[in-house]
Amino acid sequence: MTTIDSRARAAIRGLTTYQPGTPIDEVKRTLKLSTSGERSRTTVIKLASNENALGPSPKAVVALRKATSNLHRYPDATCGVLREKLAKHLNVETSSLLDGNGSDELIVLALRAFVDPGDEVVVAQPTFLIYELQANACGARVRTVPLRNLRYDLSAMKAALSPKTKLVFIANPDNPTGTYVTAKELEAFLRGLPSQVLIVMDEAYYEFVEADDYPQTLRYLHNAATCPASGGVIITRSFSKAYGLAGLRVGYGVASPAVIRAMDAVREPFNVNSLAQVAASAALDDRTFLEHTRRLVREGRTFLTTELTKLGIRLIPSVTNFLLIELGPDAAEVAKQLLAHGVIVREMSAWKLDGFLRVTIGTMRENRRFIHTLKSVIKGLGD
Numbered sequence: 255m256t257t258i259d260s261r262a263r264a265a266i267r268g269l270t271t272y273q274p275g276t277p278i279d280e281v282k283r284t285l286k287l288s289t290s291g292e293r294s295r296t297t298v299i300k301l302a303s304n305e306n307a308l309g310p311s312p313k314a315v316v317a318l319r320k321a322t323s324n325l326h327r328y329p330d331a332t333c334g335v336l337r338e339k340l341a342k343h344l345n346v347e348t349s350s351l352l353d354g355n356g357s358d359e360l361i362v363l364a365l366r367a368f369v370d371p372g373d374e375v376v377v378a379q380p381t382f383l384i385y386e387l388q389a390n391a392c393g394a395r396v397r398t399v400p401l402r403n404l405r406y407d408l409s410a411m412k413a414a415l416s417p418k419t420k421l422v423f424i425a426n427p428d429n430p431t432g433t434y435v436t437a438k439e440l441e442a443f444l445r446g447l448p449s450q451v452l453i454v455m456d457e458a459y460y461e462f463v464e465a466d467d468y469p470q471t472l473r474y475l476h477n478a479a480t481c482p483a484s485g486g487v488i489i490t491r492s493f494s495k496a497y498g499l500a501g502l503r504v505g506y507g508v509a510s511p512a513v514i515r516a517m518d519a520v521r522e523p524f525n526v527n528s529l530a531q532v533a534a535s536a537a538l539d540d541r542t543f544l545e546h547t548r549r550l551v552r553e554g555r556t557f558l559t560t561e562l563t564k565l566g567i568r569l570i571p572s573v574t575n576f577l578l579i580e581l582g583p584d585a586a587e588v589a590k591q592l593l594a595h596g597v598i599v600r601e602m603s604a605w606k607l608d609g610f611l612r613v614t615i616g617t618m619r620e621n622r623r624f625i626h627t628l629k630s631v632i633k634g635l636g637d
């Protein structure tokens with residue numbers, strides 16, 4: 255591993271680069287398989303980055319084809335069409351919205367807008383790795399609060415706040431556990447917070463959640479007076495997951511107009527490219543695709559839960575499109591062998607969850623292939 259240049263800012267010299275899920279083509283090259291997709295006899299399946307197994311929204315693809323003739327133009331810097339559409343969809347004012355190059359960018363913008371070096375940021379551990387990485391890059395002091403039974407411990411997170419805390423990140427549902435905080439838990443947490451604290455509610459997997467007690471955080475924004483958090487909340491959502499547009503990078507944030515203005519002030523002017531804007535607008539109208547996606551995830555989750563339970567493998571109940579499963583000391587070896595068979599899953603040591611793997615729910619065919627391969631890998635290890 256190469257080290258970071260010693261002239262880099264002190265805050266980033268100790269950072270570890272984020273390791274994304276291995277791309278399919280890389281695995282094919284390693285396994286010396288054809289990279290031409292369908293024509294290859296041994297297919298590689300990727301269940302490692304919580305992408306949409308159905309592919310992109312078909313309506314988005316149609317819209318994209320038409321949009322390519324305008325590629326010589328800069329994109330609309332204010333994402334006008336998309337923002338209007340989102341405003342209607344969410345029943346908020348456009349002044350409460352900001353679009354980003356993936357919801358990842360909204361996380362970075364929140365940090366850039368609200369955190370000075372030396373300020374504190376509270377995050378759970380483990381959780382989505384970008385919060386800690388980007389907060390460190392801003393020179394923030396990151397206070398980490400362990401999960402409790404693989405769920406956010408909001409009481410402990412509240413106890414970790416100090417007069418220097420500016421931001422708290424809550425992934426709801428959480429990645430990599432797939433668990434969620436309930437409306438009751440969240441409201442108890444938000445009540446009586448110091449006014450300098452903003453809460454980022456990261457809802458990248460919002461569209462998959464069907465639990466009745468999941469908090470509908472947009473309600474807090476409709477009427478600032480009813481928001482239990484005195485500092486306010488920033489809600490971030492994504493087109494990468496349920497809408498199938500991870501490759502285009504679009505997400506959005508919803509917050510009070512004043513908070514949005516602060517984040518808008520530090521974004522690059524053309525942060526969301528023109529194809530991404532067109533595709534996201536079309537995908538938002540694609541209710542059929544969204545319903546198919548939800549059904550696929552629901553059925554896949556049931557199938558995988560049943561099959562893994564039959565194998566005696568513990569899994570964490572998930573409300574998302576992925577499952578965290580516990581395999582014990584062999585987990586890393588199992589991930590390696592699955593990869594050698596063309597099945598990419600996520601090994602969890604970067605999250606300090608040794609013994610666990612994270613598996614994205616795929617098509618039924620992919621789910622069956624995963625279970626079949628897992629069985630033979632486990633059997634091989636036992637022999």
Ligand SMILES: Cc1ncc(COP(=O)(O)O)c(C=O)c1O
Nearest residue numbers: 356357358382429458492494505
């Ligand atoms: C919890 C969480 N938040 C945010 C993101 C970033 O998503 P996007 O593709 O919108 O940047 C992810 C992606 O995996 C995620 O798991």
